[in-house]
Amino acid sequence: MSDDQQEKHGEFEREPVPASKTLGLKAFVGMYAGEHCAGTELMIGPLFVAAGVSAFDVVGGLLIGNLLAVLSWMFLCAPIAVRARLTLYYQLEKICGRNLVTLYNLANGVMFCFLAGSMITVSATALGVWFNFPMPGLNDLYPNSVGWVLAVLVIGAMISVVAAWGYDTVSKVANISAPWMVLVFLAFGIIGLRQFVEQTGVEVNSLASLWELCKTSIWKGGDPLPGQLKFTFWHVTFFAWFCNMAMHVGMSDLTVFRFAKKSWHGIASASGMYVGHFMAWLAASILYALQLHLDPTDTNVLPGPLAYRAAGVTGLICVIVAGWTTANPTIYRAGLAFQAIMPNKSRFAVTIGTGLLATLAGMFPAIAMQLLRFVAIYGLILMPMGAVVFTDFWIFPKLGLKQYYAEHKGLKINWAAGIAWLATLAICVSLVFSGKPQFQLYFVALPGWFIASALYIVVSKFTQKEA
């Protein structure tokens, strides 16, 4: 098959990317900066404030946690990506067998649906400003007004239809919006900071006085809001590190970095981390902290009203575009994952169905309002397969074990990988339920990675010996 034909039929889905198709660092810098400046950033920043973070914890935690995330892309994901140059799905199929990959696709698709649902929720909060219907509060689990349900339904239906028709147009809008959106996020922070200065009467004329304002008025620490878990330095660090765990440690971005010329191009992820997961989170959290400062009883985390108060219609457009442009490819990817399970159904029908599922999820504010927990669960569920890929690629040859065992033996399921995945999840869940602070949901993925690797090696020793 020629390169053109390959591209047309799915961008080298079942063979290595040829050297002629590799890309330089710049392509990845732009992609990561755009992709990680999403609608959900407008939820995460405020939720940190609701979790009672202090200034040192949030700034220090984000600096370190994002660095760890970048290093994970650079030293775990990208080196395998540029050597194998395969998609995660194809590499997993070679390791785990077709049936286990189907199960992985199902888990991935469901997670993508919920994530897209929270992005639809974010966009719907912008409609609430225009149409003035009651919107959900911080601790709401269910939709609380007909207006809210209709707003989510309208936005979700539009996003689903566009995703089903192919998201080329939205992809173009996303590319055009990205630089503007980054600056609008930065503007949120600057405007919020000025308003804080005005409200508190504090004079900010040096870095020291700015830090003092941050400590005493913006990220004050103390108790979290009712219903929220207290976040410390370690929570912020691990959250920033693991919120994209599915992509770096979980190896989803093998699919992206298989196009990279060099493995150090993984450093491009820093653009996404420090623009989206540092600047944008802090900017959004400043707006929410200002809202609490003005009215401590107004604990609602609603990106639409927050953005509107700071930047008017531009802010609302930013909220809609940020939610829309990231929900769209997410629904599209979820549709692809589901279509792999139901190959006889048309992509259009599967994507519409996926979009409706995401829309339904978006109606329930519990997902968006508990986004910190959801993101941690998302990473945890997909992480063990990343450990399997890492171990299979680097450690198996050193132990004399066979790589790509399912392909080698023609297996539908490699039970060593299956046991490593499911047993790791069972162990991690039981650790979380043990209630010990060191095994909270936000931390447990770290020991989980080592457990998954060890299980995969031990069970493979048995299964490969028997064969």
Place this chain on the structure above:
Amino acid sequence: MKKIAEIVSYLSLVLVIGAPLLFYAQAITLEKNIVLMNIATVVWFVSATCWMGRKKEV
């Protein structure tokens, strides 16, 4: 024409971030800042469409 659109779009981005900076420096009010950001947003989307986003990067 494309070159002019490109220059105009970069200038609009300068305004998107310049207006909040002027607001921070207390040179303009919040209302003026919002008006300037709205104008810059319209100009950005109109001008950038003329030259940007033709091809997906990855």
